Amino acid sequence: MTIYSRSDKQPAARLSISYSLSYDWLVRGRPEGDWRPILKEGLEYQEAARAEWEPLDRLVFEAYRAMGLKFWDTWRAYPVKFPEAVNAFKDPLTFPMTKDWEEMFSVLVHELCHLHEDHPGNSPRYQACLDRVRADFPRENETVQFHLLTCALQRAILMRVFPDRWKRMVNRGKGHPDLNRSWQLIDALERQIDWADPWKSLAK
Numbered sequence: 001m002t003i004y005s006r007s008d009k010q011p012a013a014r015l016s017i018s019y020s021l022s023y024d025w026l027v028r029g030r031p032e033g034d035w036r037p038i039l040k041e042g043l044e045y046q047e048a049a050r051a052e053w054e055p056l057d058r059l060v061f062e063a064y065r066a067m068g069l070k071f072w073d074t075w076r077a078y079p080v081k082f083p084e085a086v087n088a089f090k091d092p093l094t095f096p097m098t099k100d101w102e103e104m105f106s107v108l109v110h111e112l113c114h115l116h117e118d119h120p121g122n123s124p125r126y127q128a129c130l131d132r133v134r135a136d137f138p139r140e141n142e143t144v145q146f147h148l149l150t151c152a153l154q155r156a157i158l159m160r161v162f163p164d165r166w167k168r169m170v171n172r173g174k175g176h177p178d179l180n181r182s183w184q185l186i187d188a189l190e191r192q193i194d195w196a197d198p199w200k201s202l203a204k
């Protein structure tokens with residue numbers, strides 16, 4: 001007899017949300033007391049977050065592909081209860097265990113943009129675009145320059161996948177001063193950016 005788990009019934013998502021107790025502890029420090037309720041909560045979160053993400057997984061990666069970007073086959077994303085002042089990061093993709101799903105989509109897409117930037121198949125395009133941004137905005141710090149490209153791509157993906165909700169989702173991703181500055185520059189460039197392929201228009 002074959003027992004099918006939920007994930008056997010449909011193709012695995014390219015972004016696989018996976019809770020890991022050890023990794024959670026590594027990031028936030030080992031909590032006091034019984035670990036069992038923490039594991040249970042983590043696995044319940046994993047199921048809930050997968051149910052939200054999986055129907056959108058294909059659309060998100062199609063949106064990147066439509067912009068000519070390449071990606072690895074699958075990527076794990078680890079939800080963690082972040083300590084204060086720790087932000088999501090890309091490698092390994094780690095994000096706060098939030099049940100604000102719009103925030104989760106926005107954060108995951110942001111980190112996926114960074115991962116696309118790192119793919120060697122995308123470097124010529126990325127580099128051309130970054131050179132242009134450095135030349136056009138020489139006084140901005142490096143984080144702002146990098147994030148002008150990351151956040152523009154993030155917005156373009158969110159616009160394609162969530163045409164009704166993208167504005168709210170962009171706002172969910174704000175808060176960090178350097179990122180806020182990048183978003184401010186993007187707003188100022190709004191009409192010059194081709195939202196079907198933002199990097200292409202920013203490289204001109």
Ligand SMILES: [Zn+2]
Pocket residue numbers: 110114147150
């Ligand atoms: Zn970032």
